[in-house]
Amino acid sequence: APLRAYVQALPKAELHVHLVGSAGIDTVLDLARRHPEAGVPADRAELAEFFRFRDFDHFLRVYWAVQSMLKGRDDIRTLVVGLAADLARQGARYAEVTVTPYNHLLDGMPGDELLEGLTEGRALAAAEHGVDLAWCFDIPGEKGLVAGRETLLFALRERPDGLVSFGLGGPEVGVGRAQFAPFFTAAREAGLHSVPHAGETSGPATVWSAVHDLGAERIGHGTSAAADPALLAHLAGHRIPVEVCPTSNVRTGQVPSIEAHPVRRLLDHGVVVTLNTDDPPMFGATLTGEYLAVAGALGLRPAEIARLAANSVTSSFLSAEAKAALL
Numbered sequence: 001a002p003l004r005a006y007v008q009a010l011p012k013a014e015l016h017v018h019l020v021g022s023a024g025i026d027t028v029l030d031l032a033r034r035h036p037e038a039g040v041p042a043d044r045a046e047l048a049e050f051f052r053f054r055d056f057d058h059f060l061r062v063y064w065a066v067q068s069m070l071k072g073r074d075d076i077r078t079l080v081v082g083l084a085a086d087l088a089r090q091g092a093r094y095a096e097v098t099v100t101p102y103n104h105l106l107d108g109m110p111g112d113e114l115l116e117g118l119t120e121g122r123a124l125a126a127a128e129h130g131v132d133l134a135w136c137f138d139i140p141g142e143k144g145l146v147a148g149r150e151t152l153l154f155a156l157r158e159r160p161d162g163l164v165s166f167g168l169g170g171p172e173v174g175v176g177r178a179q180f181a182p183f184f185t186a187a188r189e190a191g192l193h194s195v196p197h198a199g200e201t202s203g204p205a206t207v208w209s210a211v212h213d214l215g216a217e218r219i220g221h222g223t224s225a226a227a228d229p230a231l232l233a234h235l236a237g238h239r240i241p242v243e244v245c246p247t248s249n250v251r252t253g254q255v256p257s258i259e260a261h262p263v264r265r266l267l268d269h270g271v272v273v274t275l276n277t278d279d280p281p282m283f284g285a286t287l288t289g290e291y292l293a294v295a296g297a298l299g300l301r302p303a304e305i306a307r308l309a310a311n312s313v314t315s316s317f318l319s320a321e322a323k324a325a326l327l
């Protein structure tokens with residue numbers, strides 16, 4: 001427990017967490033009771049079983065079922081405030097949270113309700129929990145170019161306070177990164193940072209494409225970069241951080257165990273590694289827990305753990321002054 005308290009107290013940020021995937025178990029159970037048509041169990045034990053993922057595609061189907069129960073601003077605000085409360089418990093005072101507007105619009109949520117829920121939740125997060133939140137609006141890649149266009153238009157038209165970055169999520173296999181290049185170019189010209197998922201469910205070529213075609217400033221996951229020495233050198237040399245999500249990768253079957261996770265190889269090659277939860281209650285993950293798991297698996301010393309935590313702050317899109325204030 002002393003190590004847990006140590007990690008909990010370290011200044012750190014969460015840089016890779018999806019809003020829908022941050023819905024607490026009690027919130028999901030409540031939503032499931034109100035929306036039986038979604039097929040999400042309203043019973044605690046059954047929900048735990050529902051959250052046992054056979055593979056990545058199965059995980060995404062479950063994720064979409066949870067997403068489909070979110071109908072309006074109150075649901076969004078509840079998630080945002082719940083996430084902030086959890087971040088505060090983990091000793092994190094800043095997070096960049098991925099939101100997928102196109103999916104919510106497809107599920108019938110009006111854009112204004114989404115934006116109001118985000119903005120109200122963000123204000124409450126700061127006031128009630130002392131947690132500052134920023135947004136990443138991401139393209140659900142499996143829905144193709146129309147999703148890319150609509151996500152870009154929504155982001156640039158609405159530009160809510162706190163929007164800092166533009167992303168790309170969903171499956172990677174069969175969903176080439178390069179097709180989304182025009183949307184990333186426009187987003188970057190408008191001042192948004194580029195943070196696509198890459199190398200979570202496909203090989204290093206996807207990470208190269210994220211770097212070359214999408215101008216990635218951080219890589220969501222980046223796990224498979226470990227298989228390519230030239231890519232490791234590129235990420236290290238250009239200081240492009242990776243958002244490693246160890247428990248997520250185990251729970252979706254991408255790596256067999258934390259011990260077998262290539263995070264050690266990423267670190268050994270000088271890549272800037274950050275630790276993140278991705279979809280915490282769905283994976284049974286907590287931010288502090290990710291640090292403890294990796295520290296245990298790799299035998300990290302406290303100073304090395306503190307270094308990982310500092311990476312999360314320095315790799316964020318906060319201003320230099322705001323980073324200094326957090327550290």
Ligand code: ADE
Binds near residue numbers: 278
């Ligand atoms: N959406 C939610 N979680 C995701 C993940 N881990 N990878 C890609 N898309 C996601």
Ligand code: ZN
Binds near residue numbers: 016169197278
């Ligand atoms: Zn993710």
